Amino acid sequence: MTDNAAKAGVAVIAVVAQKGGVGKTTVAANLAAAYYEAGVPVALLDTDPQGSAVTWANHGEAMGVGPGLLAEIAHKINASDPRRLRAAVDAAVKAGARRVIIDGPPSFARPALAAALVADVVLIPAGPSALDLMPAGATLDLVNEAKAQRRGRGPQVYFVPTSVTSAKLGRELPGGLRALGADVLPGFSRRSSFATATVTGRTVVEKAPRSEAANEARALMRAIEKRRKR
Numbered sequence: 001m002t003d004n005a006a007k008a009g010v011a012v013i014a015v016v017a018q019k020g021g022v023g024k025t026t027v028a029a030n031l032a033a034a035y036y037e038a039g040v041p042v043a044l045l046d047t048d049p050q051g052s053a054v055t056w057a058n059h060g061e062a063m064g065v066g067p068g069l070l071a072e073i074a075h076k077i078n079a080s081d082p083r084r085l086r087a088a089v090d091a092a093v094k095a096g097a098r099r100v101i102i103d104g105p106p107s108f109a110r111p112a113l114a115a116a117l118v119a120d121v122v123l124i125p126a127g128p129s130a131l132d133l134m135p136a137g138a139t140l141d142l143v144n145e146a147k148a149q150r151r152g153r154g155p156q157v158y159f160v161p162t163s164v165t166s167a168k169l170g171r172e173l174p175g176g177l178r179a180l181g182a183d184v185l186p187g188f189s190r191r192s193s194f195a196t197a198t199v200t201g202r203t204v205v206e207k208a209p210r211s212e213a214a215n216e217a218r219a220l221m222r223a224i225e226k227r228r229k230r
């Protein structure tokens with residue numbers, strides 16, 4: 001059992017990737033929205049110094065449609081080392097969160113390692129191009145380093161395919177990722193709705209609850225929860 005699981009029913013889920021623009025914030029924010037919708041108290045910790053999830057959250061006000069869910073659950077935090085990150089996680093749990101989702105830092109660096117050091121579950125988003133596989137493998141190596149440091153208490157680690165299309169590479173992505181050495185969870189297809197929701201500071205779960213995009217966010221949440229119970 002991990003440190004967090006020992007605190008009944010709390011799970012820290014870190015979304016990390018070496019490559020920028022691969023879908024970390026999209027996965028983290030929409031996954032958080034799926035938990036919220038399911039009635040699970042959730043916090044989204046934004047470790048990007050540019051504050052991507054928090055910036056996204058503020059779009060609602062800026063566009064004159066009022067704040068969305070992210071404005072309520074997203075918090076900008078300093079994740080430069082595991083101690084600070086752990087303090088931010090503890091504060092979120094103290095405030096009532098039962099799932100703490102860390103939107104990982106923009107690049108492969110100490111903060112990504114810090115996130116893997118405090119997480120119960122690490123999600124590595126990976127796009128469907130041949131150029132995405134190598135950085136996904138490098139991220140997995142870094143996360144496995146953190147896992148080794150924690151001996152038996154390391155996180156469960158999964159790849160999450162992102163921006164998947166029906167093209168050959170998209171279909172082959174799960175197999176390619178699995179070969180790198182981690183299990184693959186249901187991912188997100190390439191859909192313009194994931195990008196357009198951000199314009200008004202929304203997640204797809206809020207903006208289009210009946211959409212396939214929202215269903216993909218819910219499916220990812222269910223897959224994580226199913227594996228946690230095993």
Ligand SMILES: Nc1ncnc2c1ncn2[C@@H]1O[C@H](COP(=O)(O)OP(=O)(O)O)[C@@H](O)[C@H]1O
Pocket residue numbers: 017019020021022023024025026027052162163164188189190191192193194195196198
């Ligand atoms: N599944 C997807 N379908 C379409 N666009 C996506 C998808 N995932 C991410 N994007 C878009 O790609 C860009 C980068 O995604 P983002 O989540 O910000 O990546 P990261 O946080 O890893 O830098 C954003 O403009 C986002 O809207």
Ligand SMILES: [Mg+2]
Pocket residue numbers: 024025026048052053103106
């Ligand atoms: Mg981001």
